[in-house]
Amino acid sequence: MCGIVGFYGPDDVVQDIVIGLTALQHRGQDAAGIATFDDNFHLHKGNGLINDVFKPKQLKKLKGNIGIGHARYTTQGSNDTELAQPFTTSYPFGLSMVHNGNVINFRQVAKLMHQKYHVLPKTSNDLELIMYTFASELRLKNLDALSVVDIFDAVETTQELVKGAYATITIIAGHGLLAFNDPLGIRPLVMGRRDTPRGPVYAFASESTCFDYLGFDFIKNVGPGQAIFIDSDFKVHYKNPYQQPKNFCVFEHIYFAREDSTIHGRLVARERVRLGKILARKVIESGIQPDMVIDVPSSGYFAASGLAEAIGVPYRRALVKNNHMGRSFIVSSQAGREDVVKKKLNPIREFVEGKKVAVVDDSIVRGTTSRRIVRILREAGAKEVYFISSAPPIVSPCIYGIDMAMSTELIAANYTEEEICRYIEADKVIYQSLDDLKELFSEEKGHGGSCFACFTGNYPTGDVTKYLRHIQEERQSHRKKEPAEALTSVSAKAPEPTEH
Numbered sequence: 001m002c003g004i005v006g007f008y009g010p011d012d013v014v015q016d017i018v019i020g021l022t023a024l025q026h027r028g029q030d031a032a033g034i035a036t037f038d039d040n041f042h043l044h045k046g047n048g049l050i051n052d053v054f055k056p057k058q059l060k061k062l063k064g065n066i067g068i069g070h071a072r073y074t075t076q077g078s079n080d081t082e083l084a085q086p087f088t089t090s091y092p093f094g095l096s097m098v099h100n101g102n103v104i105n106f107r108q109v110a111k112l113m114h115q116k117y118h119v120l121p122k123t124s125n126d127l128e129l130i131m132y133t134f135a136s137e138l139r140l141k142n143l144d145a146l147s148v149v150d151i152f153d154a155v156e157t158t159q160e161l162v163k164g165a166y167a168t169i170t171i172i173a174g175h176g177l178l179a180f181n182d183p184l185g186i187r188p189l190v191m192g193r194r195d196t197p198r199g200p201v202y203a204f205a206s207e208s209t210c211f212d213y214l215g216f217d218f219i220k221n222v223g224p225g226q227a228i229f230i231d232s233d234f235k236v237h238y239k240n241p242y243q244q245p246k247n248f249c250v251f252e253h254i255y256f257a258r259e260d261s262t263i264h265g266r267l268v269a270r271e272r273v274r275l276g277k278i279l280a281r282k283v284i285e286s287g288i289q290p291d292m293v294i295d296v297p298s299s300g301y302f303a304a305s306g307l308a309e310a311i312g313v314p315y316r317r318a319l320v321k322n323n324h325m326g327r328s329f330i331v332s333s334q335a336g337r338e339d340v341v342k343k344k345l346n347p348i349r350e351f352v353e354g355k356k357v358a359v360v361d362d363s364i365v366r367g368t369t370s371r372r373i374v375r376i377l378r379e380a381g382a383k384e385v386y387f388i389s390s391a392p393p394i395v396s397p398c399i400y401g402i403d404m405a406m407s408t409e410l411i412a413a414n415y416t417e418e419e420i421c422r423y424i425e426a427d428k429v430i431y432q433s434l435d436d437l438k439e440l441f442s443e444e445k446g447h448g449g450s451c452f453a454c455f456t457g458n459y460p461t462g463d464v465t466k467y468l469r470h471i472q473e474e475r476q477s478h479r480k481k482e483p484a485e486a487l488t489s490v491s492a493k494a495p496e497p498t499e500h
């Protein structure tokens with residue numbers, strides 16, 4: 001995922017960056033970074049949460065009326081602080097950049113950078129490839145009078161050479177603030193504006209929730225292939241401004257984005273309630289008769305309430321979340337994910353004892369959360385536990401900025417629904433149907449178009465066989481024994497159905 005923000009206004013922007021980034025903490029917990037520019041770049045980054053990385057001492061040094069920030073969830077390269085974003089360079093062109101997404105043809109781009117621009121990447125973070133390609137293209141322009149056309153040309157060449165998902169924000173030193181998206185617009189990026197007596201402040205962010213905190217008006221989505229540049233006179237320039245979203249990540253609606261964000265005109269919370277409501281058909285067909293519907297906090301809530309409403313069964317919050325534990329899914333090791341899940345949720349015995357409980361979560365990815373939940377609900381006395389996922393089975397890796405690049409880790413890529421039910425020790429597992437999901441989000445149904453690749457194996461960037469292998473090798477090199485462990489643990493532990 002990763003959370004990105006960028007601000008440009010008449011005064012120092014560091015406070016806006018910190019507040020904006022904090023609202024995006026759910027998108028990345030590994031590292032955080034901020035770069036600002038006055039006459040020079042000022043950069044601070046570190047591993048951990050935004051609150052831990054930025055103390056008043058560091059914030060004081062981040063001077064400038066233009067700046068960008070990043071909350072990292074690692075999908076390429078290691079977790080080393082050196083690889084945290086933003087990246088800043090003074091050559092071939094002075095700029096600083098952040099991105100959300102994943103470059104899939106990174107080996108080819110690295111080679112090309114060397115051959116075409118004589119630049120060698122210093123790290124294994126894919127951001128460097130986008131940054132140096134763009135900076136090298138700018139360098140080839142007329143340096144004395146860099147025009148907006150030059151900037152948009154450099155964006156276009158970068159978009160032609162770099163494949164994958166990348167929503168980016170860039171400070172072009174001495175020129176202005178630029179945002180551009182990949183040609184398919186896979187990751188979210190929005191633009192906002194706040195008027196002040198000293199002039200407008202412009203902002204770009206992964207999600208609109210940032211603007212609510214900061215009093216910005218939403219202006220627009222930065223859609224597929226679009227670029228927006230705010231020059232030093234605060235004049236806004238658009239390239240390709242009217243194209244509609246074509247392959248937006250549907251999982252943003254299901255899980256990644258915050259409930260209070262509006263994405264492509266759709267409030268995330270409302271879409272999740274709808275996902276819950278349409279699950280009613282499959283729940284009724286399955287013949288189960290739950291006494292209550294409960295959610296898996298945090299992101300299962302809206303779907304659970306929608307389902308409860310649609311089937312006329314009471315909803316209760318019966319799992320309490322420890323607010324000091326973050327998201328488990330974006331922890332980078334299986335041991336770490338299990339540890340978070342263990343400490344995160346606790347059942348309210350009095351609510352579930354003796355009950356047939358339908359527990360709704362947004363998704364089952366590796367099965368870490370669902371397995372633990374079923375177990376603790378049974379220990380708390382639940383009579384039957386039905387596990388319901390508001391996403392369809394995840395059967396293919398994501399190569400666009402989500403750390404699920406290994407098929408071996410995806411439980412539904414390797415096991416049938418019955419086997420999964422046995423593995424998580426539930427009485428029933430029910431998944432959203434892909435057709436129902438498409439009903440809400442597909443282009444054929446007039447919804448603009450989404451990426452469904454992790455549910456279908458059809459990747460919007462075309463044949464990705466070669467890239468998938470490169471990405472998997474890359475991830476493998478950072479994980480040591482992890483994937484093999486995940487696979488054996490599923491097969492070894494998948495038990496026979498238990499009597500209850």
Ligand SMILES: O=P(O)(O)OC[C@H]1O[C@H](OP(=O)(O)OP(=O)(O)O)[C@H](O)[C@@H]1O
Nearest residue numbers: 298299327328329364365366367368369
């Ligand atoms: O099958 P798994 O591999 O366990 O992954 C799926 C779980 O991970 C996510 O929760 P997470 O703890 O990341 O965050 P949340 O608090 O936002 O729900 C998601 O909401 C599911 O609960």
Ligand SMILES: NC(=O)CC[C@H](N)C(=O)O
Nearest residue numbers: 001002074075076100101
């Ligand atoms: N999830 C993301 O957007 C990650 C961005 C980038 N690939 C990194 O690892 O830093």
Ligand code: SF4
Nearest residue numbers: 249251398451453454
């Ligand atoms: S593969 Fe899945 S998670 Fe990845 S961008 Fe597509 S819909 Fe989103």
Ligand SMILES: [Mg+2]
Nearest residue numbers: 296297298299
């Ligand atoms: Mg969850």
